[in-house]
Amino acid sequence: MSAWKEFAKGFWNQNPVLRLLLGLCPVLAVTTSATDAIGMGLSATFVLTMSNLVVSLMRKGIPDRVRLPAFIVIIATFVTIVDMVLKAYMFDLHKSLGLFIPLIVVNCIILGRAEAFASKNTALMSMVDGLGMGLGFTLALFILGTIREILGNGTFFGMTLFGEGFDPVLVFVLPPGAFIGLGFLIAGMNYLERRKANG
């Protein structure tokens, strides 16, 4: 596949959240605001791209028996780097994302791509795959985050949208809203895929 196709697949056809159904934990937790959603998405994209790169570069040197622990150490290293950099330069975002920053290490997307792709492909393609999947992840987070923030809080990126009279539908920023919102989003994706296949 060409580099562009590798990149684009992660965005739509094989969107990790909406089609492959991976990495769902942070999706539900950090999508109460569009800012947090993008922050998490880009952090995960960085980890995914870098770990894909390193795993790919080392793929011939890692014995099969220890490939999972090796991948885990590599991924955990980049997660820790992101954690420290965010704490140093984006303190408020670090506070909002909280627990879910270290949890990037168990995001099934990242381990999944290392195993399924980076360990079997060239460095360039692996980076591109990571970038595509990561941005697809960010896209899904952003869509859900925007919906939940606008409907549940009346704001977008922290800016109040509606006047005094608007009463936000609180349930959207609460756990039930997260589950139901994501459920509808995935159903929506299924619908679009079906139409594309038939049309």
Next chain:
Amino acid sequence: MAETNLVMIVVAAILINNVIFSRFLGICPYLGVSKKLSTAFGMGMAVVFVMTLATALTWPIQKLILEPFDMGYLQTISFILVIASLVQLVEIILKKTVPTLYQALGIYLPLITTNCAVLGVAIININEKLSYLQALIFSMASALGFTLALIIFAGIRERLAIRKVPSVFAGIPIALIVAGLLAMAFMGFAGLGN
């Protein structure tokens, strides 16, 4: 003695702050394994075992090694390596002692490593400044809450499988919506602390 008594920790972890419906941890396996009641229960028990043992090991590592030597930044790496090793151990033990369960759980057993609930709870123990005893109780209770959610869900899904659902909603979307309704029900436990 610390201010929060142990019974409250258990009740809170299972009902009020259920690890899935309130903290959003452990969703992937939750959606994947909960199709059958029997596997759901087996998975839950495996998670209870791993989560409690993970806390038993990670808490001392943090307090006796990482903190005194200013190596807090190695928390993520060390914790996840401990968890990965524990899961390997559980796999070996299960394969030898209860091979039927080992077969039934299949790929979901090694996937306990990537269960955000396990790593998440290990980190929560530290962030919320729990004592060793509180942490052990908290992790066991959280895992029981996870199992409870899994079992309720499997029960519902077993019945849902034979009903007609609009095709775009079939599978994960309807599962998520049911989870949302369950989450709403669990929010009703809010006043229990009083």
Next chain:
Amino acid sequence: MSAPIHTQPKESFTSLLKPIIVIVIISASAAALLAVVKEATRDAIAAAELAETEKGVKLVLPVGVDVDVTKTASTTVNGKELTLYAGTDADGRITSVAVKTFSQKGYSGFVGVMVGFAPLDDPAALKVTRTYILSHAETPGLGAKITSCQEVNDAAECGSAFWTRFKDRPVDAAVLKVDKDGGEIQALTSATISTRAVTGAVLEAGEHVKTNREAILADLEAALKGGSK
């Protein structure tokens, strides 16, 4: 057993050793890389954390008071470790104290609280100056309202925001309790548990400061002279 004996042990030895060596090399490189990044970000992180603490401390101490957040003392109450920051007047005397405490009894568990108390020279008249929530995981729209309007120090502007309910309240067990529990602190709508958690932490810290005033003043004096304890 067809292979010659002298090559067999060598093969299994290598196949066992190589994976271990690879893991050790990877882990060691990872630890080294992280140590480098930690050093590189050390100052920025410390500065960011200090700015955060300073913001909270300055908000809870009375207006016009000086404070150096790098000079702290600590004290323990009920197994909890509290951090203390001294508020000094123009003559350098310690007139107020900011206490960093927490509660584990929030709806979602941990709530970090910064609370100020003054005046320190008259224990009978000790009052809460202000509260500031440092961290929490309370429910958005309900318990999360404990942080509403708290970046501002103007009670008039903030109406009945959570922090205003504690402002200038005497450190007295009859007052510093939720109204439903017999005190005077009005509970947040649908967030009694969050309210109770913060109120409990504030009362606990206040009574501790009142009872141990002498020792705390001494510790703070020492901290101001010689750096953090």
